[in-house]
Amino acid sequence: MARQNTTAQQDTTTARQDTAVPPPAEAPEATDQPSPVSTDAIWRLPVTVCRITQFLGERTADALLERAVAATDDAWQPSTIRDHELVPDFRSSRSHQDFTAPELMSAIDEVVEAVEHTLGVSCRYTEPDYTLNVHNDGDFYRAHQDSTAEFSPRRLLTFVYYLHRTPRPFDGGELRMFDAALPLHTGTTGAWQEHTWRDWEPEHDSIVFFRPTAWHEVRPVSCPGKRHADSRFAVNGWLCAPDPANARTRA
Ligand SMILES: O=C(O)CCC(=O)C(=O)O
Numbered sequence: 001m002a003r004q005n006t007t008a009q010q011d012t013t014t015a016r017q018d019t020a021v022p023p024p025a026e027a028p029e030a031t032d033q034p035s036p037v038s039t040d041a042i043w044r045l046p047v048t049v050c051r052i053t054q055f056l057g058e059r060t061a062d063a064l065l066e067r068a069v070a071a072t073d074d075a076w077q078p079s080t081i082r083d084h085e086l087v088p089d090f091r092s093s094r095s096h097q098d099f100t101a102p103e104l105m106s107a108i109d110e111v112v113e114a115v116e117h118t119l120g121v122s123c124r125y126t127e128p129d130y131t132l133n134v135h136n137d138g139d140f141y142r143a144h145q146d147s148t149a150e151f152s153p154r155r156l157l158t159f160v161y162y163l164h165r166t167p168r169p170f171d172g173g174e175l176r177m178f179d180a181a182l183p184l185h186t187g188t189t190g191a192w193q194e195h196t197w198r199d200w201e202p203e204h205d206s207i208v209f210f211r212p213t214a215w216h217e218v219r220p221v222s223c224p225g226k227r228h229a230d231s232r233f234a235v236n237g238w239l240c241a242p243d244p245a246n247a248r249t250r251a
């Protein structure tokens with residue numbers, strides 16, 4: 001047990017006692033009494049998020065937003081989860097699979113080394129995989145992980161880049177990042193209602209990076225006018241480990 005320095009310095013009697021050889025410890029009696037020490041302790045570790053604002057700069061971001069707004073109507077599909085399942089009360093938004101943003105990918109390349117160091121991941125030889133997602137009035141995405149041992153384990157780093165018109169034409173839509181709950185004793189992660197979190201604003205021209213195993217959600221969006229151009233736009237993707245199925249076989 002820690003003791004206060006001041007007491008140790010002022011009280012010489014105590015100091016001498018501290019250095020004396022203690023009497024031999026008696027062997028503890030064997031007992032069937034359960035220990036009163038709680039084994040339900042949980043470490044709550046704030047999850048690390050790397051966030052950069054004004055990431056591409058006004059001109060590039062505004063041009064990207066206009067491209068996103070103008071993206072052809074027929075390529076928008078209701079967003080899916082996991083194995084392309086449609087689960088409207090878990091995820092409500094629309095996704096555009098064919099949207100390309102090479103200027104965003106180059107900018108990510110420029111910062112990825114700093115992000116790797118901060119998050120403790122290595123993205124060597126990874127390939128980006130991304131979609132454009134829009135959330136309009138009433139849309140949301142409930143708490144999930146982007147990768148687990150079973151689903152999409154090749155995703156090594158998540159990025160989400162936000163775009164919207166100014167002033168922000170919607171309310172809500174924060175990215176909620178849950179703190180990691182690490183059990184001292186395996187087998188318990190605590191009740192879901194006890195989890196703690198931090199919300200991040202989906203600010204135009206900002207980007208966040210986090211580990212794909214982190215629990216996160218998109219809070220419901222309120223956009224009463226329901227105009228497509230007033231949506232919360234996000235280019236959301238991952239840096240993925242190469243698919244072993246595509247590896248060249250040795251000659
Ligand atoms: O749009 C966001 O803030 C996050 C979206 C997300 O979590 C996802 O698409 O997996």
Ligand SMILES: [Fe+2]
Pocket residue numbers: 144145146216
């Ligand atoms: Fe996600």
